[in-house]
Amino acid sequence: WVEAWSDVGSYGRSPGGMEGEDETSMVEAALGLSPQIFINEVLNMVDDVRFQAFEYCLQEGAPAAVGAATATNKAEELERGVNAICNLVTDVLNKRMNNWEMYCLRKCLTVPEGFVAPEDDNSSSMVLHKDGNSDSELDAELNFLRKKLADANTESEELQREITSLERQATYKSSLNSSITEVLKLYEDKSIQDNIEAIVKAxxxxxxxxxxxxxxxxxxxxxxxxxxxxxxxxxxxxxxxxxxxxxxxxxxxxxxxxxxxx
Structure with missing residues (x-):
């Protein structure tokens, strides 16, 4: 009975054709994914959830689970009821998912004409043709970068020397300020002032x-x-x-x- 209703939920797929394939290829080039594959994956996930839910109901209604004298008859009646509900749910779900699929293909997973990337943009060789970098140009660019790196290293060394010099000056100024502070403290001392006044008077x-x-x-x-x-x-x-x-x-x-x- 599982096979009888497990294939009921085959959702409608977008029809094929050259025009559909061209549009799909353009969307794949622009978005980097296949819209139809994405939609099919979502529909398959919905199928799996639906199948597992009704399978659980049927397993719970098996004769061994019912455990009564009339278990077989009740199990058969339960199976018929579950299948009827499954068919009803599947019909509604198919319509809803078909509408969702069409909406995604027409509204969500489409690229406006003005934003469609050129055909060559998706090719791996496009970058080389666009940049036009030959071996000699790459070597020249590499040499230029090496020169810039050497200049940056030289400038870094000069800055480091300046920083070292400034640190020495800062240390000297800090020591001088400390000495001046100590002298001022001594001068502010009353006993020192008294001694100086006594010397001036003497x-x-x-x-x-x-x-x-x-x-x-x-x-x-x-x-x-x-x-x-x-x-x-x-x-x-x-x-x-x-x-x-x-x-x-x-x-x-x-x-x-x-x-x-x-």
Missing amino acids: IPKLHQKMKVMKRKKVEAMVGQNVRNVNFLRDRKRLAPGSSPSTEDIQEVNAAVKGLRQE
Whole structure:
């Protein structure tokens, strides 16, 4: 009984012919698939689902499944009922699927005339004819790409050197900023400021003390020179007819002049 209704759902297929084949080939070239094969696959899937559903119903209504004294009679009645339902469903399904097939072929899986690709577009040799690349042209293009790669590598090396230089400069600036920050922190410290102010106040006193020490030193030198001159004068006095020399007088005058300047 399975064979009796398993072939009922043979859906209508699009009629063949040269015009249909040409249109199908154009659609295949444009879409990259066969519309009729796609539709047939969908219809076969629907057939399989329908067949499995009714087969399940018939198996559940078999005499062994019913398990009663009148199981055989009931199973036969159930089988007739299932077959009747199957025929009814198949008729409706065939009409629906035929309409779906025609709609797909006319509306969904068609290519407008303006968008139909040329016949040569689907050939593998089209690319070579279109580009017109010969061996020499390919070699020239390869050499050009190699040159571009070499130039890119050179530029990359230069950029890397610049990056390294900038990194060194950034490190130096960062170190300098850190040092300046530390100095500013020390300067902002109150104890450091107090020490600087004390040094500034002590500088005039230090200058005054240095002047006093220098004056004392000059006075000591002048006194020593005077003593030396007096000593020489005393010695010359001992000699008959001696008098102070010009050098002695100039030396004493220089010492006195230096003392006055201080």
